[in-house]
Amino acid sequence: MTKKNIRKGALDIMFAEWLFFGLAGLSVLGAIGLILFRHPMNGAMSFVVTLISLAGLYALLSAKLLFAVQLIVYAGAIMSLIIFIIMFLNIQEHDLPDEEGKGLFLLGGAVVITPIALFLYKIVKSLPGSDTKIIGNGFGDVREVGLILFKNWLLPFEIVSILLLVALVGAVVLAGKKGVGK
Amino acid sequence: MFEHILSSMIFLPILAGLILLLAPVPKNGSRAIGFVVSVAVLILGLKLYAGFNGAGGMEFVEKCTWIKSLGIHYTLGVDGISLLVLMAGAVLFPTIFLLFSTKTKGYYGNLLIAEGAMTGAVCAGDLILFYIFWEVMLLPIFFMIGLYGGEGKISATLKITLYTIAGSLLMLAAIIFIGVSYHTQFGVWSFDIAKMAGLRLHGSMAVLAFAGFMLAFAIKIPLFPFHTWLPDAYTEAPSAATFVLSAIMAKIGVYAVIRFVVPVFGPEFTKYALILAYAGVIGMMYCGIAAIAQKDFKRMLAFSSASHMGIIALGIFCMNVQALTGTLFQIVAHATSTGALFLFAGILEERMNTRKIADLGGIAGKAPVFAMFFAIAMLASVGLPGTSGFIGEFLIILGAIKFNVIIGVLAGTSLIIGVCYMLWMFQRVFFEKVNERTEKFRDLTSVEVFAFLPIIILIVVMGIYPQPFIKKIEPAAKIQISSLLHNMQVADLNVLERGRNQEKK
């Protein structure tokens, strides 16, 4: 490697760092928004922010396929489904549960969760550090992931497909019931 | 088939029972199947009895590895101790199928499973195998009381099930403790009871394990003060289940003490024998006295059965050949007499639609055959010479006197106590004037007479000529007692040595 190339690499790293912090901040903000907004539509919108920034983070981790899938399937398909349903149900202010004591629950929850977070952090911290340089060589490409998926993970893949089918049928049966509540 | 005669006796009824439960079989068909299967088991049993040479050791042994890593084997075998228990079950079961014709197929299916499991529990030579059969034995009873019982069936079912399970779980813990101790002592896993005689257990853990075993068996027998499930269960259960419980299951409790507790926990057993003997004899008196206050004849018989079980159990704790042989003999004798009594009670209940003693009267005049059979079974139950009941009771009292005079004298009172409530009941049910209810009582049908005849004949034959039976059980009893006495001597020597060592210090 040339010296210039090295400098450029360091700059890339620096840039990636900044990018990471930006995206991470956005995703956390989105998540906080999700759990704080009273109306689910607002929550959903801020959750979309989280999902998109997560897609960016995937890209930073050289997971190119996942980057695309996250954007298309998650932020795209699933979220639009959710938002569609929210709109479909035409949720008004009076439909929403009056969550008195929400703040108390949030505070208490935060207190309870802190040890879990610290514990997990402790574990993570003990892991060997590693750079997050974006690597090429097809790591995370469709082709490579696909090869692994269909070679090593064929059975789980098929099972997941069956799961999807079952979920489909289940959703049709559940939502398609006529005269429920009568 | 005849190499695996014991396995056939176990699994033939279990399989047939499962088929009855699962397959769509008509009611009468299932009764017929039940009868045929139980007769088949009886024939196998008779073949076994004929082939049994009674030298004192295990015969008809079947052994194959089951769970290798834990040294658990599928071991079956019969010796003098188990033979008669086994035969009592085999002989008595066909009777039930002949007698009760109005029940559903589940009833017959459960009975068959109970028969198989009991045979299994009696033959098992491996602790784990025994435990499994022991638990399986309870299931059909649970269903029979819960599904076909009387008014208070639910609470009775819960009581018996929880009580028994509480005991057997402690036993499971004790079995595991034994297995682990064996492993630490010999370096290999084994649950084979034949090998346990070499096991040396020490300390408070051994006492706890002993208590675990004894509790399980004391509940099943039942020994005072663990008898409280019995009156409810016996009363509420359908007659066949009561019959199975009293005639066979309780006896398996006694049998299990002899088979499993005595060889493994020799020192603990000898140490606590006196307390246990008191439990037995007090239970006999307590339940016998309680029986006089009963207004329900089934409940009275239940207390009577508990009372007899007290004295049967006492025979084990006396630790001499006479008492032990008496117990083993009485197991069969009591199975026939009390079993028959409960069956008679079932017939009475079915025909008269009542269990109250006060509602009955004058049946002897209406149904002489029934009365005669009942009287014979009753006399056997109170231990009249010439019936099967006397031999065992006499041997036990004799042994008890040798063991401890007070216990012997108390045990002797069973002669009086039994007769009091039995005669009282007999008077009110069979004698005195007939009333509107008993006016319609019809005597036993030919089928019923035919069903009872073997039992009645057995009662009389065992009373008049018991020696062939005793010949089969005595050698095994002697072996048990001699090993126990050996244990005691070893314990004494240990104490002596310890004393000497202390003196040296």
Add this chain to the structure above:
Amino acid sequence: MEHTAQFYLGLIPLMPLIGAVVIGLMHVMTCRGDRLPNKLYAVLACVGPVVSCIMAFQVFAILRTLPVEHRILVHNAFTWFSVGELKISMGFMADPLSALMLLFVTFIGSLIHVYSIGYMADDKTFAKFFAYMNLFLGSMLILVLGDGPVVMFVGWEGVGLCSYLLISYYNEDQSNVLAGNKAFIVNRIGDLGFVLGMAFLFWGIGANNGFDYVSLRANAHLLPPAMTLVVCLLLFVGATGKSAQIPLYVWLPDAMAGPTPVSALIHAATMVTAGVYMVARFSFLYAHVPAAGEIVAWVGILTALLSAIYGMFQDDIKKVLAYSTVSQLGYMFAGVGVAAYSAGIFHVFTHAFFKALLFLGAGSVIYAMHHEQNIWKMGGLKKKLPITYLTMLVGALALSGCPPFSGFFSKDEILFSAYANGFKGIWMIGVLVAGMTAYYTFRMIFVVFWGEPKNKSAYDHAHEPPAVMTVPLIILAVGALLAGFLNFPALFGGHQLVSQWLAPSVLDHHPHAEAATEWMAMGASVAAFIIGISIAFVKFAKGVEMPVFSGFAKFAYHKFYVDELYDFLLVQPYKTIGAMIWEHFDPDVTDGPRKATAFLYGMAGSAFKVIQTGYVRMYAIYMVIGLSLISLLISQTLN
């Protein structure tokens, strides 16, 4: 010869037993349809006892041919059961003692069977009665012939059972059944003593040396004296139950509820004498401990006194005889108690004749009076029932001890032995009781047969029973008259055949007394008899109305309220305890731990119920809290 006799020994008890089984089965099999004719049953019923009786005479004859010291025949039918040291064979033994018992048991038993054919002719369950009777006789024969205590116990319990069955024979009447229950239960109390005595004896000497009478007798000296005393007393408890002595005599008067031939069989020849027989059988033990014998003698003579007092105030003909039986049994125990075993057994022997005679005679009277048993409603019957009257008179004289009737000799021998062996108190009470016996016996005779008829219509219909009933009466009367001469005292130049005969079996203590003492004792007895009969004659010969009892008489009439006392002291507490156990102790105390456990579980359940809000979110919160706590814990350890 000997072999035949041994063969007979097995058959003697078997014959009536087979009869019982055959008759019983026939009865049960035909009870639904047409009954078989009574005549068939009658023949079947009598075959067993009669054949046994003939064989008994054979055995007796064979025994006589043997030299005195070898007069023991043993027949082991089969090994009954054998466990460890205990080896019991179903063995039968004939020695002079059991042979003598055998003779009169089978003989009188047969006569009673014959008599019963007439007495029970109208009974609906004729066959059942004879099945029971045969069974009874069979059991009695096992009792007599048993070669060891255990076999004897079979018969012992067997007669107890049969007495229950026969006393509660008319089972539609509650009081009869209660009497049967009482007999069985009281007998069982005695049996407990027997069983315990047997057990002690077995562990004392039987375990090592064999448990039949021959071996026991040979080894009796090995038993320590204290132990011997215990065994003797326990066995005597058994005897008090069976032979109705204080304190277990209460069942016998009630046992009169059964048919009269039953009373004859139970009270005269067989069951009640079993206790005396047993004490004589175990004379080898009693001989070692005089204290035991003394207790036996005192209990016996006190029973005799007590029941004689009762007997003086009864108004039921059978009750009078019942108490006289108890009283005579008391004499017998006094006899065996003072170590005059042969005298006791001799009294058993003579008593069997005259008491069977009296009971059967009473049966005839009752039969003639259409089941009227109250003596005050009879009267003047001697014209209507001459045979019964004469035979009963013989019986009464024998019972009262009038010379030379059989009772005189046997009773006198007992009293003399008591006197000569130093039991002066017993002798005095005995003489007093002899007088009382004469009084109440002739009170009964005078009231029933003399005077004017009280119940005119019944009197008019009364007639002498058929020959099948009177012939046994006559035979027994001859026996009652002559049986005494078998043991004709040496004083009158007799040979005391019975005592000599029994000598090898029982360990008599022969008093050495002057002839003058003997004369004196005899004179006292005769004087008592004369006084007793005179008072009775003065009071009752003219015929009197039924007296109204008051004061002591009322007290005695109600048997000193002993039944009520027992009821209050034993039966009621027993029932109360039973009810208490069942209603309170069992559910509350014994079942307490179970209930407490259940209660604790219930409490715990309701405590934890609070957090089971049903909101999924809350469950998630619990989960997270748990997770959090675990995290904390693991974080600690990670450091």
Add this chain to the structure above:
Amino acid sequence: MILNYLTLSIVLFCLGILGVISRRNVFTVFMSIELMLNAANLAFISFSRLHVSMDGHVLALMIIAVAAAEAALALAVVILLHKHKGVLDTNIFSLLKG
């Protein structure tokens, strides 16, 4: 640093838990669960990067597939609930109460 990614994953996961346990709105709860799934995905991909192995990617893909299935079902349930009770409150489900 991969540590940062994992820390972010933890933070998001905890926020997801917080959402589930403190909110009563069905949609919010549901989306919080999705958030937790995403946090897990992020962790998977980070570890995948750490070990330079793509198995994590495959797992993440599957999680997305499962999330899609879950979304379909959960939304069906939500629709049913809304039809049935007319509210979106999780507290109306209290059938677990003994």
